[in-house]
Amino acid sequence: MNLKSMLARPFATFVYNKIKKGMETAVADQEAIFKHLIKSAAGTEFGKDHGFSDIHTFDQYKQQVPIRDYEDLKPYINKVKEGKDNVLWKGKPIYFAKTSGTTSGVKYIPISKDSIDNHIDSARNALLCYIAETGNSAFTAGKMIFLSGSPVLERTGGIPTGRLSGIVNHHIPKYLRTNQLPSYEANCIEDWETKLDRIVQETIKQDMTLISGIPPWMQMYFDRLNQLSGKKIKDLFPHFQVMVYGGVNFEPYRGRLFDSIGGKVDAIETFPASEGFIAFQDSQHVEGLLLNTNSGIFFEFVPANEIFNENPTRLTLGDVKVGVNYAIIISNNAGLWAYNIGDTIKFVSTDPYRVVVTGRIKHFISAFGEHVIAEEVEQALMSAANEQHAKITEFTVAPMVQQEKGQSYHEWFVEFETLPFDMREFAQQVDINLRQKNVYYDDLIAGNILQQLKITQVRKNGFIDYMKSIGKLGGQNKLPRLSNDRKIAEALQPFLA
Incomplete structure (x- = not known):
């Protein structure tokens, strides 16, 4: 075990214990986040338009701030793109996460200096929980691949803009940079198949221990490796131990992925979105993903069958029930307010608050x-x-x-x-x-x-x-x-x- 693996264990235990304490204070943490968000944004254009200085309760918030999708928020986003500050959140965003919408075309989701930690720390915490629970930190000594979008950023109104995965790539800690694959040059290739071929060339002879990405694109990576080597992934990478995935339901891909791997690896599920990192798997032994209740996001939950109603039921964390299909509504410290991210979840536990992703509202x-x-x-x-x-x-x-x-x-x-x-x-x-x-x-x-x-x-x-x-x-x-x-x-x- 190298030094990096040895140091990972006590740090993982420290973070894991903090996360476990947060499980007990989730509802109180959500109330505190709500108050902090309203107070912090009272002087913004959005806050003034919606009377934030007069909002002291969630009931008042519901009356003054309707649920929005991107099209509803677009007039404010456009002002930010024009270079104006203090529109949705204090100052200007440090990034725009660029994402394709089914009805809105390209969407520009703000990420602030306050919200960036939600994206970075949550991914880290998923791995640290795994290390703390299993004691396995050996994978940190090997090579890790993150199948992601290009880290090349353009500028929109002076604000760096790109895919969320490309933005996050700029914030990978230095102690992991020496382990990270593919190379920056390979990651910048826009054409996916050309990029995939380059990734295969760079990784096929490496000691890969962690592989991360969206399941269908991981499967393409595994297929190319198999075609080139004639080997199962576990034979090619005998120290491959951890697979991190998110973005889609894993079950339809599970059988074929593990058949391609040809051996046992542990899997960690995450629930990242351009709007915020919603949840992550904190345990290998229980169902569901731990909701990120103390990371700058205030959650509301609308019964999915009401989401298109004029006045749907809007619930806070303390009112949710296990087994009900909810649409997720978020307000966060990047300036999204009562924002419908389009995903639906069910709670499988309320002690602690763990969820499973059930689909998309429009799908x-x-x-x-x-x-x-x-x-x-x-x-x-x-x-x-x-x-x-x-x-x-x-x-x-x-x-x-x-x-x-x-x-x-x-x-x-x-x-x-x-x-x-x-x-x-x-x-x-x-x-x-x-x-x-x-x-x-x-x-x-x-x-x-x-x-x-x-x-x-x-x-x-x-x-x-x-x-x-x-x-x-x-x-x-x-x-x-x-x-x-x-x-x-x-x-x-x-x-x-």
Whole structure:
């Protein structure tokens, strides 16, 4: 064990103990953050427009600050982009995190000198909790790879602007720089496949101990390594011990990823977003991610089925219940106020507050009133896949609306690594599983409004080629699981098996 590994353990224990104490004061910490945010931003343009100096309670806040999405906040963002200060938060942001929106085009999310620690420390804390719980710090002595966006930053109104992962790359501690891969030059390559080839060249002969990224892009990395070496990842990197992932639900990718790895590694899940680092896995032995309740973010939770209502129920942390699907609303020390980040979660525990990510608010199917969500389709598909020993590479679902009653159905576009034994039986089982999870879908099938779902097979690497065709291959880009229209379905036609 080298010096770095030895020093990591006492530091991890120190931080882990602080985090455990914070579990006991989560509700009080949220109240303190709320008061601090309101007081700190009272003199900003947004604070003056919304009477922050008169807000002393959450009820007053709800009355004076409606829930917003990016389009609602855009007039203020535009003023910041024009170079004005004290608009949403004190001074100016130190960065804009640039992200693609499904309805807003490119979004510019402010990161302030007060909020940057939330992004940096939370990722660090996930690793430190792992070290403190398992005692394993040996991986810190090896090479670590972070599959991320380019660290090259442009300027918007004088403010450095780029992908969140690229921004975070500038804040990796010096003691990890010597371990970090790929090289800065490789990370700056914009074309994902060119970048991936360079990453493979730089890492294939290294002692990789930690690999981090979004699951579908980690899978592409593993596939390239396998093609070049003919080896499983664990044979290629015998000291590979820790895989850190986030951005999408891991379960649909789990089977194929671990098959590619070919041996045991520990996995750590994180829930980062451009708007803030929401939660991270603090234990290898319990379900869920620990909510970041003392990191500059004040959380509200809206029952997901109310999020599009004119006056939805807005709850604080102390009022949430286990098992309810909530939309996450945040206010933070970068100047986002009652901001709908678009993700939904469920609490699996309130002592401490741990969550699982269930999907995206705008990613659902309700063409017939069924309101099927990502969590339901993922569980329905993976359960059937496990029964038939099928392996799923990627999938998405769209409605097929027909004029004649009883002719409409859900069309599932699925790319298989390993096909099920019987495709007809497989589709039937997926349908049964979904009916058991969603009563509205079950009613539509039982009432002959919908036919049983149909599975359309996507050819090998079809989804990769589709993402490439729309300029969204690699980085932080993710395929929507669900759509309410046929745009993705039609675009996938050239990529079918």
